Each structure stands twice: as C-alpha cells, then as structure tokens.
Amino acid sequence: MPIASEAGASARVPFADPAQQHEAASAAMWVFLSTEVMLFGGVFAAYLWYRHADPAAFARGSALLDAPLGTVNTAVLLTSSLAMALAVRAAALGRRRPALGWLAGTAVLGLAFLAIKLLSWRHEWTRGLVPALHAGAALAAQPRVELFFVVYFIATGLHALHVLAGVGALAVTGAALARVRDPGRWNPIELTGLYWHFVDIVWVFLFPILYLVR
Amino acid sequence: MGVPVPDPVSRPLTRPAPPAVATLVGAWLALLALLALTVTLAHVPLGAWNAALALAIAIAKALLIVLVFMHVRHASRLTQVFSALGFVWLMVLFSLLMSDALTRTPLSPWP
Numbered sequence: 001m002p003i004a005s006e007a008g009a010s011a012r013v014p015f016a017d018p019a020q021q022h023e024a025a026s027a028a029m030w031v032f033l034s035t036e037v038m039l040f041g042g043v044f045a046a047y048l049w050y051r052h053a054d055p056a057a058f059a060r061g062s063a064l065l066d067a068p069l070g071t072v073n074t075a076v077l078l079t080s081s082l083a084m085a086l087a088v089r090a091a092a093l094g095r096r097r098p099a100l101g102w103l104a105g106t107a108v109l110g111l112a113f114l115a116i117k118l119l120s121w122r123h124e125w126t127r128g129l130v131p132a133l134h135a136g137a138a139l140a141a142q143p144r145v146e147l148f149f150v151v152y153f154i155a156t157g158l159h160a161l162h163v164l165a166g167v168g169a170l171a172v173t174g175a176a177l178a179r180v181r182d183p184g185r186w187n188p189i190e191l192t193g194l195y196w197h198f199v200d201i202v203w204v205f206l207f208p209i210l211y212l213v214r
Numbered sequence: 215m216g217v218p219v220p221d222p223v224s225r226p227l228t229r230p231a232p233p234a235v236a237t238l239v240g241a242w243l244a245l246l247a248l249l250a251l252t253v254t255l256a257h258v259p260l261g262a263w264n265a266a267l268a269l270a271i272a273i274a275k276a277l278l279i280v281l282v283f284m285h286v287r288h289a290s291r292l293t294q295v296f297s298a299l300g301f302v303w304l305m306v307l308f309s310l311l312m313s314d315a316l317t318r319t320p321l322s323p324w325p
Contacts, residue, residue, distance in 0.1 A: 022229050023290050030296040037300030044304075045311050052315050071253050075246060082242040085233070085283045090234040103274040190285075197284045204275045212256035 018185055025187045029194045036162075040202050043155050043170035047209060050151060054144045056211075061148030064129060064138075066120055070211040073116045074203060077163075080109035081200045089192040091177065094184035100174055103189075105171040106196065108165055117160050124149075152210055159206060161198045169195060230288040241282040248275050 015021035051058045087102030124130060128138035128152065131146045139146040173192040180186050252271040256264065281287040286297050 019229050026293045027296045034300030041304045041307055078245045081283050085238045089232040197279050201276045201279050205272050208252055208272050
C-alpha cells in the first residue's frame with residue numbers, strides 16, 4: 001500500500017511534491033554511487049589484467065589467504081545490509097527508536113567487519129605477505145604472486161576505508177534521526193542506506209575474486 | 215506555484231511503500247545461501263567454469279542487494295536507469311581492456 005503524500009505536504013522548491021523530492025534524492029545518490037563504481041572499477045580492471053596475465057600466480061596468491069575468515073566477513077557484511085534495510089524500513093514507517101536500534105546494529109556489524117579485516121591483515125603481515133614493506137621469504141622469489149598481494153591490499157584497503165567512512169555516516173545519520181521532526185518523510189537515512197549497500201556489493205565481488213581463485 | 219511544472223516522464227505519484235520484513239529477511243537468507251554455494255563450488259575443480267560460476271553467483275548477489283535492499287525494484291524508471299549507468303560504464307571499461315589483452319600476439323623478430 002503506497003504512502004500517500006498529503007495535499008499541502010511541504011516539499012522544498014523546486015520540487016513539486018515530497019514524492020518527487022524523494023525520487024530526485026535517490027537518483028542523485030545513484031549518480032554519486034556511479035562515481036564510486038568508477039573508482040573501484042579501476043582496481044577491478046587492474047585485477048582483471050594481471051590475473052589474465054598469469055592466472056596460476058593469482059591462484060597461488062589466493063590460496064595463501066584465509067578463506068574461512070573472508071567468508072565470515074562476507075556474512076557479517078551481508079547481515080549488516082539486512083540491518084540497514086530494516087533501519088530504513090522502520091524510519092519510513094515513522095518508528096524512530098527501532099530505526100535507531102537497527103542503525104546501531106549496522107554500525108556494530110560494520111566495525112566487526114573492520115576488526116576481522118585488521119586481524120587478517122595482521123596475519124598476512126606476520127607471514128611476510130605484505131609487499132614492499134615486509135617482502136620476506138614468502139614473496140621475494142615470486143614477483144607475480146607479490147603482484148596479487150599488491151592488488152589485494154589496495155582493493156581491501158580502499159574498501160575498508162569506505163566501510164569506515166560508512167560507519168561515520170551511520171553515526172551522523174543516527175544523530176540527525178534522533179532529532180528530526182518527522183522520520184517518516186526524512187530521506188537521508190535511505191541515502192545512507194544506499195551507500196552502505198553499495199559498499200556491501202563491492203565486497204560481494206571482492207571476496208570471490210580475491211579469496212576463491214583456484 | 216505560478217510556474218508550470220513539466221510532467222515528469224514516469225514517476226510514482228507517491229513514495230514507494232517500505233518492503234515487508236519477510237522480503238528483506240528472505241533476501242538475506244538467499245544471499246547467505248549463495249555465499250555457501252560459491253564457497254562450496256570453489257573446492258570443486260571445474261576448470262574454467264569455477265571463475266564463470268563464481269562471477270555469476272556474485273552478480274546474482276549484487277542483483278538481490280540492488281533490487282531488494284536498495285529497493286530499485288519498486289523505484290521509478292528514472293532511478294532504475296541511474297542505478298544501471300555505473301555498471302554499464304564498467305562493462306565498457308572491461309570490454310575495451312580485454313579486447314586489448316586477448317588480441318595481443320607476439321611480434322615476429324626483425325629479419
């Protein structure tokens with residue numbers, strides 16, 4: 001059942017009504033997400049090129065990663081997206097406190113993802129798999145496997161920065177939601193949700209191409 | 215308002231209704247199932263099919279997130295087009311990139 005916009009409901013000029021304002025906000029957010037696709041697209045293109053150049057080296061590099069930990073992290077991020085979608089839903093229904101609760105849950109899961117990521121990076125460090133900084137015996141003799149790890153750290157590093165920024169955005173959104181007059185007609189939480197889901201989508205592609213190459 | 219507002223191409227007159235909890239939880243369970251599937255298949259040696267299947271599963275998961283979590287399924291046509299544009303550009307990037315990589319042949323040495 002669609003939520004009817006009331007006659008006389010205020011929408012800021014130049015918008016004709018709240019529905020159009022909402023649509024414009026969503027479309028604009030997607031324009032920003034398109035630029036993010038371009039950003040990550042460059043990293044994926046580099047991956048594509050170098051994996052095509054030496055698929056065996058990429059398989060060897062991938063086997064050195066902790067796939068079970070990566071799987072857990074993927075599940076954590078997917079669940080955080082569910083929490084985010086539930087937060088947006090609660091807000092749209094005007095339920096402020098449940099929305100804030102789900103936002104907090106999303107942030108907690110996002111932080112859990114980052115903690116697990118830091119753990120796995122530390123593990124790779126102690127095994128001498130970090131290129132340039134710590135090119136120990138593990139990578140020095142295998143330049144193409146080292147190349148895999150260059151791509152791995154750039155991709156997961158860039159992604160982790162986005163998750164961190166997302167957690168910050170969740171905090172700001174939560175603070176604003178706590179004070180807004182009418183949560184049911186407040187767009188920003190949905191836009192934060194779009195960003196969070198996008199960060200999840202990036203990881204959905206990163207996980208198999210980094211961890212499951214055989 | 216005094217200023218005639220042009221009729222937009224196609225937009226709902228009202229905001230789309232929020233999705234049902236069952237829909238969201240269902241999508242989440244499907245995503246977890248696809249995750250289990252992709253991890254399981256990684257241990258099955260299928261040659262070139264491993265990469266193709268992993269990519270197909272990732273695309274399926276991304277579609278679930280875009281259509282259900284990001285609510286693009288019930289968004290206006292304008293929003294749907296905007297949501298697809300970035301990925302269309304990505305396909306252009308990959309096509310042109312790989313058209314180079316896949317057609318490189320070693321040059322014969324000078325006589």
